[in-house]
Amino acid sequence: MLMTLLLCNNNITTITYGNFKGLTNLRNLDLAMNQISSIGPRGFDGLSTLPKLDLRHQYLVKIAENAFMGLTSLKILLLSHNRLTHITHPxxxxxxPSLETLLLSHNRLKTISSPNTFVGSPRLSTLVVDENPLEYVDQMLFEPLYNLTKxxxxxxxxxxxxxxxxxxxxxxxxxxxxxxxxxxxxxRVFVWVVGFVALVGNTFVIVWRLMYPSGSKKNHSMLFVNLAIGDLMMGVYLLIIAGIDLKHxxxxxxxxxxxxSSPLCQFAGFLSTFSSEASVFTLTVITLDRLTILLSPYGIRRVHEGLAKRVMVGVWLVAxxxxxxxxxxxxYFKDFYGRSGVCLALHITNDKPNGWEYSVFIFxxxxxxxxMIIAISYVRIYVGARDTPLMECGRNKHGKDREMGLRVTYIVGTDAACWLPIILLGIFSLSGIKIPRKVxxxxxxxxxxxxxxxxxxxxxxFTDPVRKRLKIMRESISSWRTRSTRSSVVSGKRISKGRECVRMTSTYRGRVTTEVTDIPVPVSDGKVHTKAAICVYTPTATAATQVTHFIHDPPDHEAKKVDDRPNQNGNDAKQILDCTDPGSDAEREAIIPLETLTADRPAALRTSGRYGRKKNTADQRYD
Structure with missing residues (x-):
């Protein structure tokens, strides 16, 4: 009585009906490592007591309907490592009826289209179809498998x-x-919030720094504009992911x-990597630029603007x-960006997908x-700043450079806090430490x-210049509203002596201040007269075109003010004073220096505190 039949490695090519007739007591049949390419209907008829059938490593391309009919005691069927492409017959x-384990891994399966494929195997508990390019299975394929556990x-x-x-x-x-x-x-909420903040915030940074460059610190502004562009792309990436999540x-x-597998996912993955690397490389360049400036405070070795631009072109090209x-x-790069739903190629897990070595190299x-370059550079910066004579003799002159270096330290520190966990997790995963997938x-x-x-x-x-500019803008808007309201109230009425005609108009750009006020003025006769609408014009640098236009072409209701003093003819007719042109030589002499204002009028003292800054002869700007 035959119970075991080993037919492996025998170059068998086909199995047809009747090949195993009369082997009703067979308990073990091994057909592995043959060249079987097809199995006909009822090819294993007569093997009703066979519990296991091994058909691994064959050339099977197609399985006919009812090919396994009659194997009523079969519990394990091994069909892995074949060439099956489609399972279409129900x-x-x-x-x-007794089948519990079915292995179909390592084939070429693309579709399992019939919902009744496993109807004849109600006891199936383990089904393995991995390592196949599976694209489609019927929605109802697994419904009959009530005992499926794995x-x-x-x-x-x-x-x-x-x-x-x-x-x-x-x-x-x-x-x-x-x-x-x-x-x-x-x-989900975080992706929306961070994406929106990154998009709006970095757009504001780019526009602001292009509108208000830092004068002698053009390299500084240019580098931060480049950093903002890199961070802006990260905002676009996050909003793409958030939009797809909302859509589906x-x-x-x-x-x-x-x-x-869509081009949009590939583009999103490209953006995330491009943004990340551009940001990291730009921060490295910013740190080296700060190192050069802070260790050479007198400008001996400052980075030339042209060199900085060429370096940034190289940074963008490499990223x-x-x-x-x-x-x-x-x-090698198959599904590199499509390995996850967020199209991110970051590798900090124990998996080894396609291109994982390249991901490790980048991230x-x-x-x-x-x-490491950034950390070493900042150690060198602070050691050099502590030992340099600049700390003793140039404290005021170069305080802003040191303040900027401190602020950049905060920026680099936050980026390190964001990137070091990723670097450490990547190292841990490469060391074999299991990282939870949720992490x-x-x-x-x-x-x-x-x-x-x-x-x-x-x-x-959060920088002082920007906060000051924004504060002055708010005050300017409030001042315009106040003047408009006051103009509508006093229009057509006499302006009394000593009454203030305009409190103050200022513009930060160009650093020009114009103040029109009434103040007691000492003259040659020893008496004190109150003179209305006297202008105090204090230029601190060459005014920008917009500022010059604002000073010399003020709004109609503020352009001229009424002076109630007797005119040159001795009558009481009102004369009009132009706040931007005092007129006669005597009236020009009555223009009061800002220092006199601070001594004679407490209110002007507060104004002087805002604009009375020390002038830097090197760049003709005020501190």
Whole structure:
């Protein structure tokens, strides 16, 4: 009585009906490592007591309907490492009422189209179809499998189909669920908030620094504009992800494959890498620029503007190439940006997908090297600043440079706080330490892009020059409203002596102040007269075109003021004074210096405190 039959490595090519006739007591049949390319209907008829069938490593391309009919006791069927491409017949696995384990891995399966494929195997508990380029399975494929406990598929989206499987591999993606791209509500809100803040904040930084350059510190402004452009791209990336999540809310599993392989996902992944590397490299250049300036405070070795521009062109070119290389259609970079629903190529997990070495090189090696340069540079900056004679003799003159260096330290520190966790997690994963997949989601979405929204606050919104400009703008708007209201009230009426005609009009750009006020003026006869509408014009630098126009072409209701003193003819007719042109020589002499104002009028003293700054002879600007 034959119970075991070993037929492996025998160059068998086909199996047809009747090949195993009469072997009713066979318990073990091994057909592995043959060249079987087809199995006919009822090819194993007569093997009703066979519990296991091994058909691995064959050339199977097609399985006929009812091919396994008659194997009523079969519990394990091994069909891995074959060449199956499609399973379309509803009765492919019919006649297997006792089947518990089915292995279909390492084939070429693209579709399993029939909803009744496993109807004849109601006891199936373990189904393995991973390592296949599976694109489509019928929505009802797993419904008859009530006893299914373990399912292994190529992608997590197929795990959304069986509702009763206790374990399904791969596990749900770090970011996504069957319903939503961003499954965590906190992450979803954070992506919207950070994306919007990064987009608006960095746009403001770019516009502000182009409108109000830093004068002699053009390199400084240019570098921060480049940093803002890099961070702006991160904001665009986040809003793309947030928009796709909103678009596919509740039905993400139906569009998951299409989205991850779409050009938009590839573009989003490119943006995230481009932005990250451009930001890191630009911060390195900013640090080296600060090092050069702060250690050479007298400008001996300051970086030339042309050199700084060439360096930044190189930075952008390198960052672009690093982000663009994975877009080439080569097997090594297959699904490089589409490996996750957020199109991020960051590698801080224990998985080894395509191109993981390149990801480690970018996000761990290059970034770690950049931050080592930054850290060493700032240690050198503070050591040099502590020992230099500048701390004793040039404290006031170069205080702003040191203050700027401190602020840039805050910026670099926050970027390091965002990047060091990623670098450390990457090193831990390479060392074999298991990193929870949820940690990847929080680090990639919460930590990585956070500095793109934080940088504009640190280096623009919270700086003294910007806050002062914004404050003066608010005061200017308030002053215009006050003057407009006052003009409408006193229009056509006599302005009494000693009454203030205009409190103050100022503009920060060009650093020019014009003040029109009434104040007791001493003259040659020893008496004190109150003179209305006397202008105090204190230029501190060459006025910008806009400022000159504002001074010499004021609004109609503020351009002329009425003087109630007797005119030269001795009558009481009112004469008009132009606040921008005192008129006669005597009246010009009555223009009061700002120092006199501060001594004679308490209210003007406060104004003097705002504008009475020391002049820097090097660049003709006031401190």
């Amino acid at each position: 009765d492919t696995f019919a006649g297997l 399912l292994s598929t190529p992608e997590f989206r197929f795990c959304c189909l069986p509702h009763h499987a206790e374990e399904c591999l791969p596990h749900t993606e770090e970011f996504s669920s069957c319903e939503d791209l961003m499954s965590n509500l906190v992450l 809310r509740g039905v993400y599993r139906l569009h998951e494959k299409e989205w991850r 672009f190439l690093l982000a663009a290389v994975p877009l080439f259609d080569v097997p 761990i090696v290059l970034n770690l090297l950049s931050f 990847f989601a929080w680090v990639a979405v919460f930590v990585l892009p956070f500095n793109a929204a934080l940088n504009p606050l640190l280096y623009t919104f």
